Amino acid sequence: xxFAELKKMNEDDLRTQLNTLARExxxxxxxxxxxxxxxxxxxxxxxxxxxxxxxxxxxQSKNTx
Numbered sequence: 549x550x551f552a553e554l555k556k557m558n559e560d561d562l563r564t565q566l567n568t569l570a571r572e573x574x575x576x577x578x579x580x581x582x583x584x585x586x587x588x589x590x591x592x593x594x595x596x597x598x599x600x601x602x603x604x605x606x607x608q609s610k611n612t613x
Contacts, residue, residue, distance in 0.1 A: 549598050554605055566602045569595050 554562065573595045580586050 549601070551601055554601055559606065559609060562602050562606060566599060566606075569599050569602070573599070 549565075554565075557565065573592070576586055576588075576592055576595070586592070
């Protein structure tokens with residue numbers, strides 16, 4: 549997800565997106581631990597980076613208030 553797209557979201561949408569990504573990350577890690585193979589291994593990195601982007605935006609909004 550692009551940073552510009554995330555900047556357009558409000559705080560509630562960002563938190564919802566963060567929860568969705570965290571669940572997806574957990575499911576992928578669980579698949580890897582149990583089965584050993586993941587259908588989209590590149591998605592692990594994308595999710596981790598998207599979570600970091602969302603945390604950055606949330607911290608920026610918290611610091612400006």
